[in-house]
Each structure stands twice: as structure tokens, then as C-alpha cells.
Amino acid sequence: MIRVLDKLLLFLYSLAIGALSVIAFCAAFNWFPEDWLNNLVHNLYNGREEWLQITVITVSVVLFLISLRFFYVSLRRSNSSAPSIDQRTEFGDIRISLETVENLALKAAARQRGVKDLKARIRISESGIDISLRAIADGESSIPTLTEDIQRAVKSHVEEITGIPVATVSVFVANIIQTANFKSRVE
Structure with a gap:
């Protein structure tokens, strides 16, 4: 604005x-x-x-x-650089963009069977990273099992790759894909 x-x-x-x-x-x-x-x-x-x-x-x-x-x-000092997560190690500073974390989360979630379309949003909180995923399921898998698998996979993948603790992984199943059922006609 x-x-x-x-x-x-x-x-x-x-x-x-x-x-x-x-x-x-x-x-x-x-x-x-x-x-x-x-x-x-x-x-x-x-x-x-x-x-x-x-x-x-x-x-x-x-x-x-x-x-x-x-x-x-x-x-005024410009804040035009991409939002990032900053870490200090004994060797120096590390900056990981939120876009990188978002792509890691999407990659981990996409590996799960039953997920068709994904979108992610990353927020930084005091306890770590909050990841919100919006997914469309195929309708063939159990939604509670699917979402737990997504949460587990995303949390472990992001923490393993970035070294940043993931506080929460929220999954919102927006819809399921409608598969077309064709009845075969026998004459």
C-alpha cells in the first residue's frame, strides 16, 4: 500500500x-x-x-x-532484499531465503502419493518455521494418513536440509480431483 x-x-x-x-x-x-x-x-x-x-x-x-x-x-535503508532466515555459525553468517524453504517444502510434499497440486506459505516464528501447505488430493488415499505423511516428510526434509527447526506444518486439503467414471457399453 x-x-x-x-x-x-x-x-x-x-x-x-x-x-x-x-x-x-x-x-x-x-x-x-x-x-x-x-x-x-x-x-x-x-x-x-x-x-x-x-x-x-x-x-x-x-x-x-x-x-x-x-x-x-x-x-531510508532499503529492505528490498528477499526475506530470509539468518543464522550465525562459527564460520560466518548463513542466509536462506524463504523461497528456498518454500521450494524444499513443496518438493518433500510432492513426493507423497495422493497429492496432485500444492502451494506453500512460509512464516518465521520464535519457535522456528511455520509452513502452511494447500493441497489437492487424488481422493484415493485416506486424507488423515496423507496429511500426516506430508507433515512428517516436510518437517524432516526441511530440517535436514536447512538445519532450521520447523515449528508447525499445517496442511489444508482444498479439494479432491474428480476422476471421470466411464461405463463401458457392451452391445
């Missing part, structure tokens, strides 16, 4: 700066009548046209606030 807001602010800021640049360019080439510019500045300073003062003040304040926001964004 913040990124969308920043993009909208950048668009508005660019539009306003572009308009001000065009106005300054036209004024520099004397494309505006001098009397009109003098009258505009005179009305602005004398307060004869209150709407003009309010408009200039409002636009200036908004542009200044947007400038401050962009200044803050430019100095």
Missing part, C-alpha cells in the same frame, strides 16, 4: 514540477505578457485575489511535503 502511495505521490510531484517548468520556460522567453505577469504578482502580494494566495500556498505546502517524503525515502 505504501509503494502505491509513493508512486501516486511521485506522479503528482512530477506533474506539478513539469507544469512549473513549462510556466518558467514560457516566462523566460517572454511568452506571457509582461503586464499580465506584473498584475499576477501584484495581486499575489497585495492579497487582492484571495483565491490566488490560497492556491499558491496550498500547492507550495503540498510540493514541500512531497519533497520531504521523497527525501526520507531516498535516505
